[in-house]
Amino acid sequence: MAKASASLEHMYRVFTKPEGKDSKLAQIEEHLSDNLSDFLSRHVVTKAKSLEEVEQHFSAHKVPESPEFVSQHAEALLDKLVAHSVNTYSPTFIGHMTSALPYFHLPLAKLLVGLNQNLVKIETSKAFTPLERQVIGMMHDLVYNDSAAFYQQHLHSAKHSLGAFCSGGTIANITALWVARNKLLKPSPGFRGVAQQGLAAALNHYGYNKLGILSSKRGHYSLAKAVDVLGIGREQMLMLDCPSQRLSPEKALALGQAFEQQGNKLMALVGIAGTTETGHVDPLDELADVAKELNCHFHVDAAWGGATLFSQQHKHKLKGIEKADSVTLDAHKQMYVPMGAGIVVFKNPEDSNAVRHHAQYILRAGSKDLGATTLEGSRNGMAMMVYASFHIFGRQGYELLIDQSIDKAKRFATLIESHQDFELVTPPTLSILTYRIKPRHLSHPDIRENELLDELVVSVQKQQREAGKSFVSRTRLSVEKYQQQPITVFRVVLANPLTTEQDLINILNEQHDLAKQTASWKVLHQLSENESAE
Numbered sequence: 001m002a003k004a005s006a007s008l009e010h011m012y013r014v015f016t017k018p019e020g021k022d023s024k025l026a027q028i029e030e031h032l033s034d035n036l037s038d039f040l041s042r043h044v045v046t047k048a049k050s051l052e053e054v055e056q057h058f059s060a061h062k063v064p065e066s067p068e069f070v071s072q073h074a075e076a077l078l079d080k081l082v083a084h085s086v087n088t089y090s091p092t093f094i095g096h097m098t099s100a101l102p103y104f105h106l107p108l109a110k111l112l113v114g115l116n117q118n119l120v121k122i123e124t125s126k127a128f129t130p131l132e133r134q135v136i137g138m139m140h141d142l143v144y145n146d147s148a149a150f151y152q153q154h155l156h157s158a159k160h161s162l163g164a165f166c167s168g169g170t171i172a173n174i175t176a177l178w179v180a181r182n183k184l185l186k187p188s189p190g191f192r193g194v195a196q197q198g199l200a201a202a203l204n205h206y207g208y209n210k211l212g213i214l215s216s217k218r219g220h221y222s223l224a225k226a227v228d229v230l231g232i233g234r235e236q237m238l239m240l241d242c243p244s245q246r247l248s249p250e251k252a253l254a255l256g257q258a259f260e261q262q263g264n265k266l267m268a269l270v271g272i273a274g275t276t277e278t279g280h281v282d283p284l285d286e287l288a289d290v291a292k293e294l295n296c297h298f299h300v301d302a303a304w305g306g307a308t309l310f311s312q313q314h315k316h317k318l319k320g321i322e323k324a325d326s327v328t329l330d331a332h333k334q335m336y337v338p339m340g341a342g343i344v345v346f347k348n349p350e351d352s353n354a355v356r357h358h359a360q361y362i363l364r365a366g367s368k369d370l371g372a373t374t375l376e377g378s379r380n381g382m383a384m385m386v387y388a389s390f391h392i393f394g395r396q397g398y399e400l401l402i403d404q405s406i407d408k409a410k411r412f413a414t415l416i417e418s419h420q421d422f423e424l425v426t427p428p429t430l431s432i433l434t435y436r437i438k439p440r441h442l443s444h445p446d447i448r449e450n451e452l453l454d455e456l457v458v459s460v461q462k463q464q465r466e467a468g469k470s471f472v473s474r475t476r477l478s479v480e481k482y483q484q485q486p487i488t489v490f491r492v493v494l495a496n497p498l499t500t501e502q503d504l505i506n507i508l509n510e511q512h513d514l515a516k517q518t519a520s521w522k523v524l525h526q527l528s529e530n531e532s533a534e
């Protein structure tokens with residue numbers, strides 16, 4: 001086989017724009033794209049290779065010494081990487097929030113990389129900066145629905161920002177809480193603010209013992225990361241038990257007050273609109289009142305559920321979100337944009353100034369550079385994908401998608417409930433639900449039986465994943481019915497519009513078949529036979 005040489009001539013060729021449709025690169029592109037579409041039409045897992053076997057492909061620790069032709073490398077990628085990837089496009093991949101994307105994103109992705117704009121400053125992005133500001137404005141309107149005059153004034157204002165575009169919900173949550181911290185510990189006479197003087201000086205100046213953030217136990221782990229990086233400390237991430245899966249406003253108020261009675265200050269209350277595990281929505285309207293009572297920042301994490309606002313039928317479930325000081329939304333979840341599209345919006349356009357940063361060579365004062373108020377520096381033009389999706393789907397298109405996902409989740413819940421060997425654990429508020437296997441003879445499982453049921457669910461989930469035809473995830477939950485004991489459940493996220501009811505029936509049947517061959521199923525049956533013999 002011919003070998004690429006480490007000559008500058010060869011390096012220049014790699015950078016050169018290929019000529020014509022028949023160029024070598026065009027052929028490689030077509031080959032990759034054929035292979036991709038073949039991959040995406042297969043099962044969830046195509047080749048059953050263990051993780052350890054796949055690791056063997058990636059065990060060299062030195063950067064390769066000499067160059068390789070692009071065509072050769074493309075083959076290696078197909079063989080080592082693509083063939084062992086997870087087909088998140090599969091309609092039977094219903095275990096996670098990452099799902100199929102509309103195909104128009106593939107050519108758009110080429111445009112994005114082709115242009116390689118950097119949104120950190122206008123000198124490297126020009127048209128992309130106004131576009132991103134507009135996308136943030138549209139998200140702001142989706143949540144807050146302010147007046148036309150408001151958007152006219154703030155959308156492109158150099159002094160304001162209606163939010164921040166970032167890589168995902170994690171950075172959006174951190175940004176929101178960063179703003180909340182800097183607002184709370186703002187400059188005042190004799191104090192130049194936490195951003196300048198640091199947390200120890202700020203606590204000392206304001207006379208607070210500690211700062212805290214409050215959410216339910218269903219809060220996403222990005223909140224724990226946020227209190228860590230913001231210097232608040234993970235022990236001050238106060239998470240309330242929520243057997244009903246929703247944060248109780250009364251308990252939140254009581255805990256907030258108890259925390260403050262110890263000389264501490266509650267910095268923010270976080271309501272969740274669509275928890276990652278069960279899709280529940282906290283009572284946002286009441287929580288907004290609690291935040292007011294406690295005089296703290298109210299943040300809503302709508303990374304998953306935010307897209308519900310597109311639906312006239314379902315948006316009432318997020319009532320009160322418009323009272324939040326800040327809201328996180330992930331376009332790469334139910335808005336069907338490729339990963340890397342999170343947004344935080346601020347009710348008050350002044351808020352992002354709490355984290356504004358200037359540098360001489362870049363981000364000069366008075367510029368419209370978005371990098372001045374984002375945590376991240378260099379950022380790509382992902383906002384274009386959101387912009388395109390907003391236009392290609394329209395609000396009405398998104399509404400149809402959201403409504404059908406929720407309908408499908410309800411139909412799946414009915415299928416589960418009408419099956420004698422399954423138990424619906426949390427019914428869907430949005431398009432997420434949890435359930436487990438519970439053989440029909442067990443009407444009220446005791447602690448020992450619940451442990452066996454946990455084993456059964458774990459075993460079936462693993463076997464199903466390994467079989468590779470479908471994928472359902474699992475988690476552990478405390479629920480009202482079994483308060484004394486957390487239970488292991490299957491978790492289903494119905495995000496892919498192409499998942500059919502027949503797919504769901506097949507998945508249940510597969511689980512049922514697997515369960516019957518599992519040791520704990522047999523033990524459970526023996527236990528009950530012994531009981532009835534007694």
Ligand SMILES: *Cc1c(COP(=O)(O)O)cnc(C)c1O
Pocket residue numbers: 097167168169170171173220222272274275276301302303304330342
């Ligand atoms: C997914 C999710 C996040 C984290 O978002 P990333 O985009 O994965 O960083 C945060 N909160 C909730 C509720 C989520 O569902």
